[in-house]
Amino acid sequence: MTVTHYQSSSGPKEIASMPAPYLANALAKLRRENDPERAAEIEAMAARLAVLDAEREAEDDNPRIHLGANNPPEETKAEASAPTSEGFDAIKVHIEDLLIEARNWADGASVENQAQADEIAKLIDDLRKADTAADDARKAEVKPLDDARQEIQDRYNVYIAPLKNKKPGKVPLAIAALKTTVEAWLKKLDDERRAAEEAARKIAEAKAAEAAEAMRAAIPEDFGAREEAEEKVAEAKAADAAANQFAKARAHAHGGGRALGLRTYYTPVLTAPKEALIYYAAARPDEVKSFLLELARQDVAAGRRSIPGFDVQEDRRVA
Template identity: 40%
Template sequence: MSTVVPLGHNNPPSPFDDAKASILSLEEEARHWLDGAEVSSQAEADAIAKLLDMARKAKKEADTARKKEAKPFDDGKKEIQTRYKPLLEQCDRIADVCKKANQPWLIKLEELRRREEAAARAKAEEEARKAREALEAARASDLAAREEAERQVQFAKDAERAARQASKQTASAKGGARAMTLRTVYRPEITNATEFARWCWQYEKQPLLDCLDAIAKRRVANKFRDMPGVVIHEDKVPV
């Protein structure tokens, strides 16, 4: 006698399919009870409470299935991350030490560059002054003086070009595809918190309010019930 093979024997539903079917069925049940109408009896309240319990259990079962299905991938990813993490961190440490080692030298180069730029700018201004004076002193009928004045103008132009070129130079160290340079960064230091808070109240009011709201919520969560400027509301919510 041949054995009757149950339907789906060769291709049983996956945990995801089971979870999906269960939750879709639960959603149909939820639509029946959660139609916007006000709860008017204990039976209805109990039915909705049961529905809540079913939703929690369905979520837990689906999440368990998700974790089980994802575990091989998570474990594989974790193993790869663990192997590469020390190598990447070592590269970061080497890069950080390289930057610290070259920082004093680059600062010296930058100071030298600024002195050279200042000298080039001073020379350009001096040549421009001489050119103006030469042009003012040269008579229209004095060819030699006029030629000298034109030469002085050219000197002034050359000096101005050199000053502009000096201003474009940067302190750097080149040893690869990307040169190491200095970058200007800015960091704040609050020296008067009260004055800064007043400024924030005027110009950054909403972020300040968000911060104060977060502080108030944290204090209330830690069972503080008395804070100046804060009203504590007591609400009842289902759990």
């Protein structure tokens, strides 16, 4: 009975429809395994591959099917040197061929001898070289775009590059200098506001205490005393409102669409590392563990094999 399908690890594949590279690699794998029960399968695949090889040789002998056979106009020097998608197409074909071979090898079966291990090592090397070649081609193809983008960025960066850049732009530098110039004045106004708020708050607190005492002292049948106490309560509320007005006020410089004002910033300063670690170990344990693991990874990479609180485990993998 004629065999029509190749029994791959992912299921049967029709031999007649298998691409030539896939067929050649699959056939080579079966021949390496040398399984007598698959002899008919090998024979059918070899026959199909011979047909495909004959067809390809016939195409090679036909000058009309080759690139340039219709005598196209000569490329200019710039056109010849410019990266094109044709380079990608060649790389794609090469990588796809290697991937077909990789799928044939990585089909769930383990390596059984040194020859097979050496074949896989060579395939890995070929894939790495293909990866490097593809990346080099990508860089060459994208370089004109990157160069054009960088030229535009450099022109604008002279004026707009952020202050964090190695060479800040002129506009952010000018804004920073102007902010420093007006900052002292705004701080002076804010200090005056804070002083006024503090004074007003003390007056409000005193009036509130006075009103509370008057309310406690006034007896229900003494209308005059109760009336005087209510006046003191009203005065205390007014004093508290005045203090709140000072608290809401802000020092600003107006001169355009956006007013300049002071913003309060808070910066933590580490004074007791052990206490801080104990606090965060309880409050945010997962983040502390991640931080400690990262420190341990750095130490292990540097060669340490014994770290307090860690079990440095050994694992062997193909590099």
